[in-house]
Amino acid sequence: MSPFPETAELVGENLACRRGERLVFAGLDCRLPAGSALVLTGPNGSGKSSLLRLLATLLVPAAGRLVWDGAPVARDPAGHRGAVHYVGHLDGVKPALTPREMLGLWAALRGVRRPATDAALASFGLERVADWPCRWLSAGQRKRLALARLIAAPAPVWLLDEPGAALDSDGEARLHAVIAAHRAAGGRIAVATHQPIAMPDATILALDDFAAPFGEPPVI
């Protein structure tokens, strides 16, 4: 299904994140082997979103490094970008375009020639609104659309920031089904969430444990 090595593992070694003057976390190690799920927990501001953006290479770590399939990500950033899907709080949905057109763009940006647009729309129950302008979509439908890009173009690592926000129970059930299928196929997931997500043998990473001591000058 995917051109990515099945045994590849995403490893974060001794990661530190700095936002402005503040060291958010430091000395953080994490691993995402095939089929695994990593649940990031912690209070607001503990760096869950920052860690996900860091794993996506949208942020540059203040210290430490990322390793994908045994090779440092810094050596092949483009290859790493092709291996991760990032779904954050902002969805990038344009009100004037339709869900189908948005999925087409997202797949094209990833260089996918034949995107599974219909399957993606179906897996999140968006068939009925597929050709509506997105400005008519509700917040939950926009969230579903953002999540549907996980299906439209395959990638072995999913980084999801509060994927359950704004979803109704049907949406959550679909999200869980999609996540389970992804893991069963050997995919890896890191998810930041406040809501309990039913994921068997997920590793919990409490970001509080890596919070930099307050007031201490950052040592990097």
Add this chain to the structure above:
Amino acid sequence: MHPFLGLIRHDLRLAGRQGGDIGLVLGFFVLAVILFPFGIGPEPELLRRVAAGIIWVAALLAAVLSLDRLFAADYADGGLDLIALSAMPLELAVLAKGAAHWLTTGLPLVVVSPVLALFVDLDPAALPSLALGLLLGTPAMSLIGAIAAALSLGARRPGVLLTLLVLPLYLPPLIFGTAAVEASLSAEGARAHLLLLAALTLAALPLAPLAAAAALRQALD
């Protein structure tokens, strides 16, 4: 589809769907040019003397007007994250955005400029060098504008900052563009000035995406 073409198609589709943007730029261009005869009087002699300058300055201001939408919407709605994570280098993505911007602003300005030249009584013999100059110079304006648009992301008053950043950078195309029109009416010929305009665009083609992509990375961090 290649990400580069995919992004251009997306931006063109978006511009087509929100037709107001192109209309706004062209409307500004036309109105700005028409204001001058009212402001400085309708004497054909006087107007003909300043015609090239009026059209170039108006085109330049119209282009600035449209720059703020180059990255700002994608920055605000998270689309920029997905562009940064795309299969192409960010520099190439900037080039795609710049190309789409030129197709939706620069090119329409080039097309209407000969018509506007009538309002300010430009010598018909100078029309080819005016249009050709704009055709060669507006891509550089879109590309240089992309740097300023990327730098102004996250600023408190991005529109004002962008204008201040970009207008000084637009001086070279303005100088050579108007000089080309003047020169085409003399024995000198416009060739040298047009070549310089082409050189500006060719230099901006690789350099502007590098600078703008660096600024975008700063904005994303």
